[in-house]
Amino acid sequence: MNPKKEKALVVAPRIWKSSKNYHNSVEEISLLISTLGVQVKNVIEQKINNINPAYFIGSGKAKQVIEQAKMLGVNYIIFDEDLSPVQTKNFQKLDKEIKLLDRPGVILEIFFRNAKSKESKTQVELARLQYQLPRLTRLWTHLERQMGGFGTRAGAGETQIEVDRRIIRKKISLLKKKLKSIDSERRVQSKKRKSFFRASFVGYTNVGKSSLMKSVTKSDVLIKNQLFATLDTTVRRLYIGNNNHILLSDTVGFIRNLPDNLIASFKSTLQEVVDSDLLLIVLDANSKDLFNEIETIKSVLKEIHADQINYQYVFNKIDLVDQDKISYLKQSFPESIMVSATRSLQVSDIKDAIIKKYEEWISALKNPSH
Ligand SMILES: Nc1nc2c(ncn2[C@@H]2O[C@H](COP(=O)(O)OP(=O)(O)OP(=O)(O)O)[C@@H](O)[C@H]2O)c(=O)[nH]1
Ligand SMILES: [Mg+2]
Known part of the structure; x- marks a missing residue:
């Protein structure tokens, strides 16, 4: 093991009466943290x-958390929840050395590292600065920025904070302008596609959306066993016979507690989803937390105003489950499609489903009264 590897203490508050699946959430935050190369101690x-408005957990417990973090010698305390800026600041007052992160902060950091295109870089940078601005407490020094540090920690003096705040506000307004112009470019592109039937793969991160995109369209897209590998939208033609084609897109994945400002700043990337005529909602047949994942997908779709679009469930990774699970899924989701992208099992069912919806769409165009 790398002795220099950074370490974290995870705090997972269990809120009484909440319907949240804590076990899976803890597993997921641990995976998110290891994606950052940090070890969960x-x-x-x-x-x-x-x-508790001051610390999320009780104040006595908050102090115990700090003590344990010191004892373990960790670099980070990471909350598997959304902390308010005040809660973040209060923790920093308890200890000046240990960095504090919450779930949205971890997600933002992964997005930041994975952003490659001009568009996704601009979007992530905007969301990250908006997240950092209210949390600035002698923490986000120029030095730290140069060192590429993340998380929030006490450090610089008050004057430095004011200077940093001003710089951040200026940068935010610049990034917003930049995104506006990227967005209008995209709108021009999107208008050109208006006459085509458009379908999009959407779903939780790492379920195999890009693998299905590759398999269905034979196009070359990034596939990785990693959370949030895809941050940009890819649109490809899919020929459906008689010289007709539709447009199929692959885009960024979702997760629980996706930061609101991240969804907002990814508006133009997610526009392709919003403009779709059909959503292919990809689910992992092997997931232990299916219903919560569906809940998350639906709530993100609602947030971006894509919840009224026709959808089709696609269960991927069926090679990883037994026949009983497949029967159970078929019974629970009678209209769904069962596939495996990597084993090329029944992937053509996706194309068939697209064609069926396309034909319905065409006939509705021809007979608008029906
Ligand atoms: N066993 C199995 N693994 C699969 C299947 N489809 C995809 N995978 C694997 O799942 C991992 C994620 O695949 P991606 O296609 O990148 O998933 P994604 O949904 O695009 O993920 P993000 O872009 O990160 O949100 C990769 O390691 C794939 O090889 C499948 O049918 N069976
Ligand atoms: Mg992908």
């Missing part, structure tokens, strides 16, 4: 009745 699961 311990997870504190803390039952709470109410969210």
Whole structure:
């Protein structure tokens, strides 16, 4: 093991009466943290009745968390929840050395590292600065920025904070302008595609959307066993016979607690989804937390105003489950398609489903009254 590897203590508050699946959430945050190359040393699961506005957990427990973090010698305390800027600041007052991150902060950092295109880089940078601005407490020094550090930590003096705040605000307004012009370019492109039937793969991160895109369209897209490998939208033609084609797109994946400002700044990337005539909602047949994942997907779709679009469930990775699970899924989701992208199992069912919806779409265009 790399002795220099950074370490984290995870705090997973269990809120009384919440329907959240804690076990899966802890597993997921651990995966997110390891994506950042940080090792999870311990997870504190803390039952709470109410969210404490000062520390999320009780103040006595907050101090214990700091003590344990010091004892373990970790670099980060990471909350598997959204912390308010005030809660973040209060933790920093308890200890000046340990960096504090919450779930949206971890997700933002992964997006930041994976952004490659001009568009996704601009979008992530905007979301990241908007997240950092209210959390700035003697932490985000120029030095730290140069060192590429992440998380929030106490450090510089008050004057430095004011200077940093001003720089960040200026940068935010510049990035917004830049995104506006990227967005209008995209709109021009999108208008040209208006006359075509458009379908999009959407779903949780790492379920195999890009693998299906590759398999269905034979195009070369990035596939990785990594959370948030895809941050940009890829649109490809899919020929469906009689010299007709539709447009199929692959885009960024979703996850629980996707930061709001990230969704907002990814508006133009997600526009392809919003403009779709059909959503192919990809689900992992092997997932242990299917219903919560569906819930998350639906809530993101609602947030971007894509919840009224026709959709089709596609269960991928069926090679990883047994026949009982397949029967159960078929029973629970009678209209769904079962495929495996990597084993090329029944992938043609996706194309067939697209053609069926395309034909319905064409006939609705011809007979608008029906
Ligand atoms: N066993 C199995 N693995 C699969 C299948 N489809 C995809 N995978 C694997 O799942 C991982 C994620 O695949 P991607 O296609 O990158 O997933 P994605 O949904 O595009 O992920 P993001 O872009 O990160 O949101 C890769 O390691 C794939 O090889 C499948 O049918 N069976
Ligand atoms: Mg992908």
